Amino acid sequence: MRIPILKLHDCLLISIQWELDDQTALQFQEDLLRKIHETSARGVVIDLTSIDFIDSFIAKVLGDVISMSKLMGAKVVITGIQPAVAITLIELGIRLEDVLTALDLEKGLEKLRRELED
Amino acid sequence: MRKLIFNYVQTHKSEILGEWINRMKQEADERAVQTMSAQMFTKTSSEFIELLVSNFTETEEEFQSKVTGFAEKIVRLGWPLTVITLGLRIFDHIITDGMQEEELVDHHNFMEFSSEFERWMFPLYNTIIDAYAYTWERTVSLQKIALQELSAPLIPVFEKISVMPLVGTIDTERAKLIMENLLDGVVKHRAEVVLIDITGVPVVDTMVAHHIIQAADAVRLVGAKCMIVGIRPEIAQTIVTLGINLDQVLTTSTLKKGIEKALEMTERKIIEVEEEQ
Numbered sequence: 001m002r003i004p005i006l007k008l009h010d011c012l013l014i015s016i017q018w019e020l021d022d023q024t025a026l027q028f029q030e031d032l033l034r035k036i037h038e039t040s041a042r043g044v045v046i047d048l049t050s051i052d053f054i055d056s057f058i059a060k061v062l063g064d065v066i067s068m069s070k071l072m073g074a075k076v077v078i079t080g081i082q083p084a085v086a087i088t089l090i091e092l093g094i095r096l097e098d099v100l101t102a103l104d105l106e107k108g109l110e111k112l113r114r115e116l117e118d
Numbered sequence: 119m120r121k122l123i124f125n126y127v128q129t130h131k132s133e134i135l136g137e138w139i140n141r142m143k144q145e146a147d148e149r150a151v152q153t154m155s156a157q158m159f160t161k162t163s164s165e166f167i168e169l170l171v172s173n174f175t176e177t178e179e180e181f182q183s184k185v186t187g188f189a190e191k192i193v194r195l196g197w198p199l200t201v202i203t204l205g206l207r208i209f210d211h212i213i214t215d216g217m218q219e220e221e222l223v224d225h226h227n228f229m230e231f232s233s234e235f236e237r238w239m240f241p242l243y244n245t246i247i248d249a250y251a252y253t254w255e256r257t258v259s260l261q262k263i264a265l266q267e268l269s270a271p272l273i274p275v276f277e278k279i280s281v282m283p284l285v286g287t288i289d290t291e292r293a294k295l296i297m298e299n300l301l302d303g304v305v306k307h308r309a310e311v312v313l314i315d316i317t318g319v320p321v322v323d324t325m326v327a328h329h330i331i332q333a334a335d336a337v338r339l340v341g342a343k344c345m346i347v348g349i350r351p352e353i354a355q356t357i358v359t360l361g362i363n364l365d366q367v368l369t370t371s372t373l374k375k376g377i378e379k380a381l382e383m384t385e386r387k388i389i390e391v392e393e394e395q
Contacts, residue, residue: 078339080341081339082340083301083302083304083305083336085339086336086337087297087301089339090297090332090335090339102341103304103340104341
């Protein structure tokens with residue numbers, strides 16, 4: 001099952017609603033990059049509110065997607081990381097440095113808007 | 119044999135009680151006896167002897183529940199365990215001596231008597247010690263819970279700003295708790311800035327710093343900013359001497375400055391209100 005990527009003005013909106021398996025994650029990576037290319041989006045918001053658990057592979061893919069999107073000129077904001085997920089990420093040593101984060105989708109969009117204006 | 123002992127105890131109950139109280143007063147630790155009034159002592163003592171006697175008459179379960187109830191009562195009264203075990207020993211001696219005096223026990227049946235008596239007393243020891251141990255364990259676990267509750271509270275001071283004051287040494291277990299409370303609190307209070315106040319942390323070594331950095335990172339991941347406040351001069355010295363890199367975390371010396379900075383970050387400030395004329 002593919003993860004839907006929605007376009008909102010010059011942003012892309014992704015809400016991940018279920019636990020990702022490796023295949024879906026890689027598929028998502030490809031889809032997102034192609035979409036950024038097609039729409040020449042300037043910002044991407046990935047919402048993880050419904051994710052309670054994350055493994056090291058998914059975390060790595062996520063980190064990669066963020067760096068790749070950055071290379072393609074899109075700013076990425078991750079929103080709604082749950083406490084348990086944050087602890088797992090830190091324990092796995094995945095610090096997602098210089099990634100923008102926000103509490104929820106609303107704040108994430110605000111943050112992205114501000115970043116894009118600068 | 120059992121009947122013999124029972125009859126003896128039943129008929130000599132008041133003498134045994136008197137003797138027991140006397141000997142307890144002599145032998146028990148002065149402090150233990152003095153902490154309670156004479157009346158209370160006599161009352162509890164007679165209850166104790168009554169209980170020992172009832173060991174013969176009642177069924178196992180009834181006796182068990184009685185002993186447990188009594189033990190809980192003594193624990194509340196603050197009788198030390200040593201006083202109780204001493205009491206049991208003295209009771210043992212009184213019965214043995216008394217029965218020998220009346221020649222109910224002699225050389226021939228002493229073995230039988232002693233094993234029967236032992237079988238009777240042993241569960242009693244067990245139950246009372248169990249009751250004591252249970253009370254202690256409960257106290258310890260309650261204190262542990264209380265300590266945990268005290269260990270890492272997150273206080274929402276302003277909208278979007280929360281403070282977690284830390285007091286005392288931080289070990290790995292506590293660091294984990296701090297991290298969990300911090301993250302859950304951030305999400306719950308929808309905080310944008312969290313201040314960790316380490317004024318009360320006596321020593322910041324590499325491990326503590328590592329935990330703090332991890333917590334700060336995790337807070338960043340859930341979408342808030344983390345600030346370490348209350349860095350005392352000696353802590354600043356240790357941090358630099360140990361070569362700990364706190365560059366990625368905002369730091370200030372006092373909570374006051376931290377709050378000001380946090381307000382600034384959330385685009386607010388505190389102003390003085392002019393007095394109305």
